[in-house]
Amino acid sequence: MxxxxxxxxxxxxxxxxxxxxxxxxxxxxxxxxxxxxxxxxxxxxxxxxxxxxxxxxxxxxxxxxxxxxxxxxxxxxxxxxxxxxxxxxxxxxxxxxxxxxxxxxxxxxxxxxxxxxxxxxxxxxxxxxxxxxxxxxxxxxxxxxxxxxxxxxxxxxxxxxxxxxxxxxxxxxxxxxxxxxxxxxxxxxxxxxxxxxxxxxxxxxxxxxxxxxxxxxxxxxxxxxRCSCSREKVAGMLRGLGRQEVQETLDQEGEVRVSCDFCGKAYVFDAVDAEQLFARMSPADGSDTTH
Ligand SMILES: [Zn+2]
The missing domain is CATH 3.55.30.10 (Hsp33 domain)
Structure with missing residues (x-):
C-alpha cells in the first residue's frame, strides 16, 4: 500500500x-x-x-x-x-x-x-x-x-x-x-x-x-x-508586479511565462491577457485594488 x-x-x-x-x-x-x-x-x-x-x-x-x-x-x-x-x-x-x-x-x-x-x-x-x-x-x-x-x-x-x-x-x-x-x-x-x-x-x-x-x-x-497554484493566483502576482514590468517582459519575450515552483505547471500570458489583467484594475469597473 x-x-x-x-x-x-x-x-x-x-x-x-x-x-x-x-x-x-x-x-x-x-x-x-x-x-x-x-x-x-x-x-x-x-x-x-x-x-x-x-x-x-x-x-x-x-x-x-x-x-x-x-x-x-x-x-x-x-x-x-x-x-x-x-x-x-x-x-x-x-x-x-x-x-x-x-x-x-x-x-x-x-x-x-x-x-x-x-x-x-x-x-x-x-x-x-x-x-x-x-x-x-x-x-x-x-x-x-x-x-x-x-x-x-x-x-x-x-x-x-x-x-x-x-x-x-x-x-x-x-x-x-x-x-x-x-x-x-x-x-x-x-x-x-x-x-x-x-x-x-x-x-x-x-x-x-x-x-x-x-x-x-x-x-x-x-x-x-496536489498543488494549489492557479492562473488566478499567477494573475494576482503579475498585477502586484505592475503594468510596466509586465509590459517590459512582453516587449522582450512576446509573452509572460510563469512556472510554478512546486508542480512545474506553466502559465502563459500574451499581450491580450496582460491587457485584461490591468483593465480589470481600472477604477471604472473594478473593486480590485492595488498597492
Ligand atoms: Zn503548482
Missing part, C-alpha cells in the same frame, strides 16, 4: 502514533527538479513530517513547514493540508554536504517555521524553532518540547523513491494507564532503521517493532500530491 497515512494506538495506554509512506506523491514532488541527494532527503523528511503532524491535529486547513538558513541549502518549504494533500520544494546553491547534519547543510542560524492556517475563520498560528538538533526530526521534537505540547518522538527517512516517517505521541495521562508504555514504545521504535521505514508497509513495520504490544491500527488514509 502506497501513499498512506496510518493511525495507530496501543491499547490500554496513553501512547498513540502515526505512520506515513509517500511513494507516487514523493515522486511527483521530485518530477520537475533535479535535487542533489542531500537536498532531496531533507525535502522528503520534511514532507513526511508535515503529513504526520497534520495527521495528529483535529483541524481543517493547511500546515506550512519552512526550513530556512544561510547555508548551501537555504530553503525547504512543504505545505500539507487536512485533505491529505501535500506539496514541497527546496532551494540550494553550491555543493550541499552529503554527510553533514542539517545544520551543516542549512547553516548555523537555520530555523524551522511552522504555520497553521485554518480553512475557515480562526487564528493563524505560527511557531519557530532552531535546527540545533541536527535533523528535521530532532528540530520538530524540540519544537514540541518548547511549545509545551504533547511529548512527541519522530523518525524520518527519504531516498529517491520513498519518503517515510513514524511518530509516537504521549497523550495526557489517565487513571489506570500503563505508566511504562511511553518509555517502552519509544525504546522499541528506536530500533527502526531507514531501510525499514522506506521499505516496509505500515502493518509489517508496526508488527516488526511492536509485536509484543497490543497495537490497534486504523484504516489507512490516502495522501496525494
Amino acid at each position: 502506497h501513499d498512506t497515512l496510518n493511525r495507530f494506538l496501543f491499547d490500554n495506554t496513553n501512547v498513540r502514533g502515526r505512520h506515513v509512506d509517500l511513494d507516487a506523491t514523493w515522486k511527483a514532488a521530485l518530477e520537475n527538479t533535479d535535487y542533489p541527494a542531500p537536498v532531496r532527503d531533507v525535502l522528503g523528511e520534511l514532507m513526511a513530517a508535515s503529513v504526520l503532524l497534520i495527521g495528529t491535529l483535529k483541524f481543517r486547513g493547511t500546515l506550512k513547514v519552512e526550513a530556512r538558513g544561510d547555508g548551501p541549502l537555504s530553503l525547504v518549504v512543504v505545505q500539507a493540508s487536512s485533505e491529505r494533500t501535500v506539496r514541497g520544494l527546496a532551494r540550494w546553491h553550491g555543493p550541499v554536504p552529503a554527510d553533514g547534519d542539517l545544520q551543516e547543510r542549512m547553516g548555523e542560524n537555520g530555523y524551522l517555521v511552522l504555520t497553521l492556517e485554518p480553512a475557515d475563520e480562526g487564528q493563524t498560528y505560527q511557531g519557530i524553532v532552531g535546527l540545533e538538533g541536527g535533523s528535521v526530526a530532532s528540530a520538530l521534537e524540540e519544537y514540541f518540547v518548547r511549545s509545551e505540547q504533547l511529548p512527541t518522538r519522530i523518525w524520518l527517512a527519504a531516498d529517491d523513491s520513498h519518503a517515510g516517517g513514524l511518530l509516537l505521541q504521549r497523550m495526557p495521562d489517565q487513571e489506570n494507564q500503563d505508566p511504562d508504555a511511553w518509555d517502552r514504545t519509544v525504546h522499541l521504535a528506536s530500533t527502526l532503521t531507514n531501510r525499514e521505514l522506506l521499505g516496509l508497509p505500515a502493518n509489517d513495520l508496526l508488527y516488526r517493532l511492536f509485536h509484543e504490544e497490543e497495537v490497534r491500527v486504523f484504516d489507512p488514509e490516502y495522501v496525494n500530491f
Whole structure:
C-alpha cells in the first residue's frame, strides 16, 4: 500500500502514533527538479513530517513547514493540508554536504517555521524553532518540547523513491494507564532503521517493532500530491508586479511565462491577457485594488 497515512494506538495506554509512506506523491514532488541527494532527503523528511503532524491535529486547513538558513541549502518549504494533500520544494546553491547534519547543510542560524492556517475563520498560528538538533526530526521534537505540547518522538527517512516517517505521541495521562508504555514504545521504535521505514508497509513495520504490544491500527488514509497554484493566483502576482514590468517582459519575450515552483505547471500570458489583467484594475469597473 502506497501513499498512506496510518493511525495507530496501543491499547490500554496513553501512547498513540502515526505512520506515513509517500511513494507516487514523493515522486511527483521530485518530477520537475533535479535535487542533489542531500537536498532531496531533507525535502522528503520534511514532507513526511508535515503529513504526520497534520495527521495528529483535529483541524481543517493547511500546515506550512519552512526550513530556512544561510547555508548551501537555504530553503525547504512543504505545505500539507487536512485533505491529505501535500506539496514541497527546496532551494540550494553550491555543493550541499552529503554527510553533514542539517545544520551543516542549512547553516548555523537555520530555523524551522511552522504555520497553521485554518480553512475557515480562526487564528493563524505560527511557531519557530532552531535546527540545533541536527535533523528535521530532532528540530520538530524540540519544537514540541518548547511549545509545551504533547511529548512527541519522530523518525524520518527519504531516498529517491520513498519518503517515510513514524511518530509516537504521549497523550495526557489517565487513571489506570500503563505508566511504562511511553518509555517502552519509544525504546522499541528506536530500533527502526531507514531501510525499514522506506521499505516496509505500515502493518509489517508496526508488527516488526511492536509485536509484543497490543497495537490497534486504523484504516489507512490516502495522501496525494496536489498543488494549489492557479492562473488566478499567477494573475494576482503579475498585477502586484505592475503594468510596466509586465509590459517590459512582453516587449522582450512576446509573452509572460510563469512556472510554478512546486508542480512545474506553466502559465502563459500574451499581450491580450496582460491587457485584461490591468483593465480589470481600472477604477471604472473594478473593486480590485492595488498597492
Ligand atoms: Zn503548482
